Amino acid sequence: MNINFTNALLILLISNGMAFLGYLFHGWLGDRIGRRNTIAMGWIMASVSYGAMLMLPQGNFGPVVALYSVGLFFLIGPFSALMFFTGESFPSTIRATATSIITASGMVGNILAGVIVTTLLSSGEAWTRTAFIAGIVPTLLGGMLIFFAPHRDPQVACLD
Numbered sequence: 018m019n020i021n022f023t024n025a026l027l028i029l030l031i032s033n034g035m036a037f038l039g040y041l042f043h044g045w046l047g048d049r050i051g052r053r054n055t056i057a058m059g060w061i062m063a064s065v066s067y068g069a070m071l072m073l074p075q076g077n078f079g080p081v082v083a084l085y086s087v088g089l090f091f092l093i094g095p096f097s098a099l100m101f102f103t104g105e106s107f108p109s110t111i112r113a114t115a116t117s118i119i120t121a122s123g124m125v126g127n128i129l130a131g132v133i134v135t136t137l138l139s140s141g142e143a144w145t146r147t148a149f150i151a152g153i154v155p156t157l158l159g160g161m162l163i164f165f166a167p168h169r170d171p172q173v174a175c176l177d
Contacts, residue, residue, distance in 0.1 A: 028082055035086035039094025047098030051171050053163055056102060059095035060160030063088050064153045071145050071153070092156065105169045130155070 039059075047055040070084035107115040130151050137147040 028085075031082060032086045032089050036089040036093040039090035039092075040097045041094075042090075043094035044097035047095075047101065048171050051168055052098040052102035052105070053166050053168050055098040056095040057160045057163040059091045059098075060156050060163070063091035064157035064160065066091060067156070068149065068153050071149055102166075106166060126155070 043055050043059055066084050066088035070081055070088065073080050073084070103116045103119060104112060133151045134147055137150060138144070142150075
């Protein structure tokens with residue numbers, strides 16, 4: 018995008034500060050509207066934010082940093098709800114095993130994303146389209162797929 022990152026420390030502080038605030042906000046929101054809905058809406062909003070960031074003209078430093086930070090707010094933040102969502106999604110007899118399988122699946126996704134990025138870039142695809150295919154689309158799909166999980170009332174404790 019031809020952006021000069023001489024202010025990399027400032028960008029790091031702003032973006033990580035937004036991710037921290039997102040973590041606090043999404044934990045609070047998950048207690049109000051349910052963790053499933055919080056995760057789904059957060060990841061969908063992250064994909065929208067990153068999509069908007071990719072559509073910006075090259076060199077727009079301020080809007081890129083702002084949309085990147087908002088994207089982190091919505092991408093990282095829902096992990097505070099996800100921590101409890103996995104616990105309430107499975108009976109206690111298989112909770113640890115199920116959570117381990119889900120976590121391990123994420124590592125497989127990381128490997129596949131690397132393969133997809135490498136394949137697209139080596140075939141001559143641009144970074145913008147590659148980021149859209151390997152990053153934004155999976156984030157959007159993940160947010161939409163979470164809606165298929167059962168909804169749990171956040172006011173009712175899961176004590177099985």
